[in-house]
Amino acid sequence: MGGIGKTTLAQLVYNDSRVDNRFDLKAWVCVSEDFKMEEITKSILRSVSSESSNAGDYLNKLQTELKKKLVEKKLPLILEDFWHQNYDDWSRLISPFGVGTTTVVTTRDKTVSSMVGTIPDYKLPTLSDDDCISILTQHALGAKDFSGHPNLGEFVVQIAKRCKGLPLAAKTIGGLLRNKVDIGKWEEILKSEIWNLPEERSNIFPALRLSSHHLPADLKRCFAYCAILPKDYEFTEEEIVLLWMAEGFLRVEATKQNEDLGHEYFQELVQRSFFEISNKDESRYMMHDLINDLAQSVAKDICFRVEDDKALNVSSHARHSSYIGGRKDRIKKFQVFYGKKGLRTFLPLKMPEGWRYISNQVLSELLPEFKYLRVFSLQGCYLTEFPNIIGDLVHLRYLNFSYTQIKTLPNSMCKLYNLETLLLRGCSRLEEFPSEMRFLINLRHLDIRGSDSIKMMPMGIGELTNLQTLTNFVVSQDNGRQIREMENLSNLKGGLVISELQNVVKAQDAWVAGLCYKSNLRDLALEWSYNFTGEEIHKDVLDSLQPPKMLERLTIECYGGETFPNWFGDPSFEKLSILDLCYCPNCTLLPAVGRLPSLKSLLIQRMSKVKNVGANFFGKDLSINAFPSLERLRFQDLPESEEWDPCEVDENVRSFQHLHELIISNCPKLLGSLPNRLPSLKKLKINLCQQLRSLPGCLPSLEELVIQECEQLVVSLSSLPKLSDLEINGCQEVASTSCANSGSFIERVSLSDISKFTSPMEGMMLGLTKAERLYIRGCEELISSWQNQEGPSTHLRPIRFLEIHNCSRLVSIGAEDEKEEYMQLGIPCHIEHLSIHCCERLERLAESLHSYRSLTVLRIEGCPRLISISNGNLPPNVRRLTIKECENLQYLLDGVNNNINSTPLLKHLVIENCKSLISLSSRAELPIRLQHVDIYGCEKLTSLSSNGKLPVGLKYLDIRRCRALESIAQEIEENCSLESIIICSCDNLRSLPRESNKLRYLSLSRCEKLHALPNCIHNIVSMRELFIFDCPSVTSFPEEGFPANLTSVTMWQPNICKSVIECGLHKLTCLKHLSINGASLDVVSFPCEEMLLPRTLTSLTIFGFPNLETLSSKGFQNLKFLESLEIRSCPGIKFLPEKEMFDSLLQLDIVDCPLLRERCKEDEGQEWPQIAHIPCILIANLLPEGTPRNQNHSRIVSEASEWCLHRSTQSGLQKQMERPEKEECCLLS
Missing domain, CATH: 3.80.10.10 (Ribonuclease Inhibitor)
Incomplete structure (x- = not known):
């Protein structure tokens, strides 16, 4: 049922602080009825990573990237409004997620619930009448009940009953009756005939239809227009208001601007619950699906x-x-x-x-x-x-x-x-405006944010007197006189950037602009160029650009003056809340901004001549509290700053009383003293302050402390009672007296390169009663404090994630009985994730490690003395084991008595750059539940296991750069689960065993001695993707032909192309993607007569055909679904098929085909009419001009190397990701 509160409940879970503390990342994706797996995966990627993805729309590459981001991470994933009922698609969607992912799905569909659920679903009940009354009165009367309006009681109760327990219905009716206390209006709503309209006839719940029926006509028209917005679309108020205004929906009023009226309309719809604030971005809004249906009903x-x-x-x-x-x-x-x-x-x-x-x-x-x-x-x-x-x-x-x-x-x-x-946002190549733009006299909004190539504003811009939005005014190089044209732009409001101010040569021109009279400006940025000149008049120009008093944010960038003008910091700027000063290289004193009454955020950055932060900064009158509202203060890149004088001369005068966040970065000469009393400070971050010696003494509210590369700093933790997040990297000393005053709230600890711990450090460690994450780098003194029998198991009991780097004395993980000259690492008893990095003396895993039943992820990296790992010493419940850069490791699992059950839950094994590794298992089989094996750069690896067998449950095998590997297995059992095999740069691999009946993806590349493909490959009906590249000893394809259900084939092995064609590609009735290297084919036309292409193709790439001259119209006439065609390195090709053959084409790439390139020139070439209708055309030449034809051909194969591997990922030729055996999934239906 829609509108019952599934999304609201999911939001409460998603935003709960306990979720933030328990998980590393989180993601929310609205799926809706239009199920697009690529878009959903991209949305999850955006949520878990700040880096932009280069995977395009290729699902396999997206999922590979996502899987890497989630390694050893815990993720709560909300999939909202799920309708799709295809189980295979669901399995594919969740394949990148491991055991650390908890998925919550909201759906109205019981079939979806049974498909995705791994635990019983939670079916939300309808609300009680009392709850509906509470929601109704909250939205209508602004109260929890109707006790303040007893005369409305009967109507409230009856209307609440008619909402039938749906919170959305109660909200919208409450919005309809907002601030209405007249009995007549409530009675009118109660007795409306719309309540009696059958829902199946209207397809809209009566309460929602009633709420739209009573909208004022102008507002109803605006709401109906929103029917063009797709479901789950997020929008801003400005976006919608500008559209309403363009359509003339806003009633013209002499006393109001259209934009102001649009704001009122928009907020009215928000109050009536037609628009809701997005749960992902509070600056955006969206419509509930049922409200969207309502808009379509109203719009007709x-x-x-x-x-x-x-x-x-x-x-x-x-x-x-x-x-x-x-x-x-x-x-x-x-x-x-x-x-x-x-x-x-x-x-x-x-x-x-x-x-x-x-x-x-x-x-x-x-x-x-x-x-x-x-x-x-x-x-x-x-x-x-x-x-x-x-x-x-x-x-x-x-x-x-x-x-x-x-x-x-x-x-x-x-x-x-x-x-x-x-709107011209982000037009990065736009350089100029038309010369007659002054005739656009009705223009009100010109947005050029991100269009940074614009050199000057249009001539006569001062005549556009209706302009309200002008995001950037670029001062021209014509002596900067154009800035005078701003004088008549008196209606400007919102945000404005004035850039290239170095072009102003007369301060009078800036004064004429009259910024101080533009009272509706709220956000102003004044920018000079980084390579400015004429700094002698910068102060006069800045003085002349005094902003209006109601300004809320001010940014000054690349200012070349030595001081700031008198208006700077004047308390009359009573609304100014954000001030950013960036790169003012000639300033020697900070401006006096301490008396700004509303200033909440202050950034001082790249002011290389400032030496002191002193009285001038606080303001002239030191008897008044400075910075009374400041919450965030950042000092960054002040290379000459030596002293901060907090001016604490009077105990009754307190500055920074509301400061929540203080960041000091790259102030290498700063000695002190920082303000001593910061009662509200919650976050303190100091880095690259090499001379700083002490922190403020009184920080009773501090929750997060980050210290990086402060070599002289002594950090005392004794007076930080609320500290929850501690990170110290490179400081002189850390001191702690007892657990009573420090550590009791700490949840995450990261300690690196600390020269000294003042005794008793055990006191602080003993106080870590809530800490779940501990990261230690090069602090052997601290680690050694654990080494007693009761140490880590007792006082580090809550630690779940432990990471240790650069501990040179560590020889063993896990305690042992005998005394050692070097250190043994006892670890917390409830540890779940353990990572050991760059511990050069580490030799073994102790037997005691097997008793740690909570440990699920173990990672060892850069430990050169580690030779083998006894299978019996691994924790029994470890699920992911990663070993990297252990150059002397010979056997990963040195089995004792063939005890393969000692790690029964191991699923994912990653081995990388272990140069001495000979075999994964010396005397034992591989763990029986192993599903995923990745092995890279193990040059001496000859076999995976001593008995030549693979675990029956293994699904994904990826082996690269293992040049001594002779075979992956002697045989593969019939019930083997292998779905994906990738083998690359394994020079000594000679043959493959009979493949698994469940194999979906096979990729073979750069295997020089591999002489043949498995003879039974045609019987693998499950196979979907086949990729072969640079395996020169494979000279033919098995006579029996292809697996029948292939959807993607990439053949970059010229030797076998002819036999591939003889097998009959047209028989592959499911084939969608085909990529073929024709270097060994002497054909003039493609496809040749004996080569028929399957009509199911959607993507085709042809590469390196040396004598190809034309693409055959006959060969393309049946390709009605072809969407992408790439022709590459075919130097003789000149002719394309008839235009009708390309009707379905969406993308055409022509690369390194010089003759065809000339014939396809836009509007000029003979072939251009054939392709002009194609949406995306790329014509490029990557080879140097004038490359001889034979030389071109000799480069074909070598050139293909990196390109085809890159292209394979873009074509969807990537391994299928594993499906977690036990993914937690909760349903809200």
Whole structure:
């Protein structure tokens, strides 16, 4: 049931602080009815990593990347509004997740619940009438009940009952009756006939329909317009208000600006619960699915959405449309727009990552029909030129070309006299505006954020007096006089950047701009160039640019003056809350900003001549509390700063009383003294302050302390009673007196390169009663303090994650009976993750380690003396074992009495760069539950196990750069579970055993002595992907042919291409992706007569055909589903098939084909008409010009090396990821 509160409950779980403490990462993804596995995976990736992904839309590469991000991490994943019922898709979606992932799924579908659940689902009950009354009165009367309005009691009770226990219904009815205390209005709602309308007839719950029925007409029209927004789409208030304004939905009032009226409308819909704040971004909003359905019901046939290639029956009366674009959209997707000459809104939404490509026909054929367009957007489309036809759409009020590649705007655009909004965000190549832009007299919003190549503002910009939004004013090099044009822009509001101020040569020009009179500005940035000149007038210019008193944020960047003007820091700027001063290299004194009454955040950065932070900084009157509201203070990159004088001369005068966060970074000469009394400080981070000797003495509220590379600093933990997160890397001394005052709240500890621990350090360690994470690097004194019989098992009991680096005395993990000259590491009894790095004397794992039953992840890296690991010494419940850079390790599992059950739960084994490794197991079989094995760079490895067998449960085997490996197994049992095999650069591998019947993916590359593929490969009906590259001894494909169900084939082995063709590719009725190297084929036309291609192909790559001249129309005529074609290194090719053969094509790449490149030049080449309709075309030449033809051919194979491996990941040719055996999954249905 919708609207019952599944998402709300999931939000409570997701935002609970206990979840933050227990997990490393977290992710929330709204799935909805449009199930796209690639988009869902990308959304999860974005949630768990700040780095941008280069995996494109290729699922296998995305999942590989995601799996790497989740190694040894715990993740709560919320999958909201799940409808998809395909079990194979579900299995594929969750394959990158391991045992550390807990998944919560919200769904209305019982089938989904039974498909994904591993524990009983939680079915939310409807609310009681009392709960509905509470929600209703909260939204309607702002109270928990109706006791303040007893006369409404009967109506409240009856209406609450009609909400039938649905919180969404109670919220929306409450919003409808907000602040209504008149009995008549409540009675009208209660007696409305809409309650009696059958839900199955209206498809909308009566309470929701009732709430829209009573909307004022103007507000209802605005709400109905939102039917063009796809479900789960997140939007900003500004985005929606500008669209409403462009469509004329905002009633013109003499006393109000349209934008202000739009703000009121928007907030009214928020108050009525039609819009909800996004759970992922508080600055954005979204509509509940049922509210979205309601908007479509209200809009009727006036609005429509184009999603995927779904067939639509659109009324000729339709006026407003959006389309949910993909990466590449052919003209077919836009067929529904033909004939819709009355269309007023054309809006692409849900922009994918990267560029969006659409067919040129969309612009050339469709746009001329849309004579009445008011809203038009091509945001995110790969366009290099502004379509001239735009100038004919004279009704346009909203134009969005953000994130395109346009370089200039044509003068024809200046005929759009009605244009109100022009959005050009992120147009990185845009350099100039049209010369006649001053004629756009109705322009109110010009957004050029991120368009950093613009050299100057349009001539006559001062005539655009209606401008309210101007995100950046670029001062021209024409003596900077253009800044005078700002004088008439008196309506500017919101944020403004004035850049290239070094071009102002007369301060008077800046004064004429009249910034101080632009009272609606809230955010102002004043920027000079980094290589500025004329610094002698910088102060005068800054003085002349005094901002309005109501400013809330001010940024000064690259200012060359020695001091700041008098207005700086004046208490009359009573709203200023954020101040950033970045790169002021000539300033010797900090400005007096201590008296700004509302200042909450202050950044001082890259001021290389400032030596002291003193009285001037606090303000003239030291008898008044300085920085009364400051919460965040950052000093960064002050190389000459030596002293901070806190000016604490009067005990009754307290500065920084509300400071929550203090960051001091890269102040190498700073000695002290920091403010001593910071009662509210919660986060203190100091790094690269090599001379600093002490911290503030009184920090009663400190929760997070980070110290990095402060070599002289002595850190005392005794007076930090609330510390929960401690990180110290490189300091002189750490002192602690007892556990009574330190450690009792600490949850995470990281200690690195500390010269001295003041006794008794055991006291602090004993006090770590809540710490779950401990990271220690090079602190042997601390580690040695554990080495007593009761040590770590007792006073480090709560530690779950332990990581130790660079402990040179450590010889053993786990305590042993005999005394050792060197150290033995006793570890906490409840440890779950243990990582040991770069401990050069580590030789063994002690037998006692086997008793640690909580340990599930063990990682050992860079320990050169480790020779073997006794299978019996491994913890019994370890699930992931990683060994890297242990150069003398010979046997990973040195079995005793063939005890293979000592590690019964081991599933994932990773071995990397262990150069002496001979075999994974010397006398024993591999662990029986092993599922995933990755082995890289083990040059002496000859076999995986001594008995030549693989575990029956093994699913994924990835072996690379093991040049001595002779075989992966002597035989593979019939019930083997192997699904994916990747073997790369194993020069001595000669043969493969009979493959598993469950194999889905096989990749063989650079195996010089491999002489044949398995003879029974054609019987593997489960196989989907086959990749072969640079295996020169494989000269033919088995006569029996291909596995019948292959979906992807990459053949980069020229020797066998002919036999591959003879096998009959057309027999592969499931094949979608084909990539083939034709260096050994002497064909002029492709495909040749004897080579028929399967009609199911969606992607085709041909490479290195030395004599190829043409692509055969006959060979392509049946490829009705072909979407991507790449032709590479075919120097003689000149001709393409007829245009009709490419109707389905979305992408065409022509690389290193010089003759064809000339014939495909845009608007000039003979072949251009054949391909002009294709949305994405890449024509490139990577080989040097003039490369001789024979030399070109000699490079074909060598050139293919890295490229084809890269391309294989892009083509979806990656290993399938493991499905966790026991993934936790909770259902909210």
